[in-house]
Amino acid sequence: MKIAILGGTGDIGEGLALRLAADTPHRVAVGSREAEKAENKAEEYTTELESRGLDATVAGGENAAVAADARIVVLAVPPYHVGDTVEAVAESLEDGDVLVSPATGMKRDDEGFHYHKPGAGSVTEIVADAAPEGVAVVGAFHNLAAARLANLDADLGVDTLVIGDDADAKRTVADVAEGIEGLRALDAGGIANAPEIEGLTPLLINVASNNDDLHNLGVRFQ
């Protein structure tokens, strides 16, 4: 299966691309609005994988180009670009493709980070509103620290929560997520449950910033 990571040149995109390429049999491509930027990053990721003796490559290209033959398209872009990005790749998506939303809206004050709930209800809901008919939307990979994900020496041992209104698509994404070593995918219900998941990301940052010995936190439900 081919997985396209749009915004795959950013922090969380890098981590997902490296882990998916390193740990799963899926073909991984990173996308950007600029093809060259994505190609350069893809080369960088492939070099990183090869340096570890892994027989894995990451492809790169313009967002719509990498989305074109992908079954799963991850929107690893800032929340305010999510709508635009879906629009930009809409014609590349086919019936049965799955859009994955890992983004969350945050704002910061003196005390820390806070969930900035979009008017639509959640970032995942923005994606659902923008998705072409026949393309399912699943929320996943929200609460993962980008730096830890991108460091292939770091153990994960954390959970990712998967939400969606299409059970098959949710199962597909959960299976992909569990292909990443040390990542457990848990079902958190439908897209209506997205705000509490997206709101967990700023909380993880606040906990890390208030405890000297905790960095790049993830969460384990137990």
Next chain:
Amino acid sequence: MKIAILGGTGDIGEGLALRLAADTPHRVAVGSREAEKAENKAEEYTTELESRGLDATVAGGENAAVAADARIVVLAVPPYHVGDTVEAVAESLEDGDVLVSPATGMKRDDEGFHYHKPGAGSVTEIVADAAPEGVAVVGAFHNLAAARLANLDADLGVDTLVIGDDADAKRTVADVAEGIEGLRALDAGGIANAPEIEGLTPLLINVASNNDDLHNLGVRFQ
């Protein structure tokens, strides 16, 4: 140190009373609007502790009475009773006492539970607004499953997040929390960071209700 648990006849109050009495050297009293109800529950808790061979008792009485000589007063009441309860015990509180807020507002739809953010910003903020001068407010114990807490055979192995704008009060509550076996207290900053913590409680319920093998969930930051 004496700890009063107002609403200590409810689920989360029961769990906190039993664990604090069983695991810490503090004197624990549960309060209710009706003295007799609290006295009966306290007797029940003490019997439970004795049946386990523990040399620990729980006292009981009317909310204002048990708050009177307590250093720490836990508001284990529903969010819509938090303001009233602080008002009802305000004259029993002294400079240096600490009010602890574990409550969260939730509403339910077809998909699951959702954080019902109060107009004040958070339940903890409601408590802070209602607290008499000189009495510090700390948020803690939000994300603990009541049934697991009340079952002294159950291992915890989870975290509780502690927030507050008074560093000493926060430290005091964190120390009390860590007296409970298997509970780790993590600093999550100031009261402004409460909404994301209170919003984690409905998420824990949603995760448990969507995964057959997970019940009475807590969370571990790692």
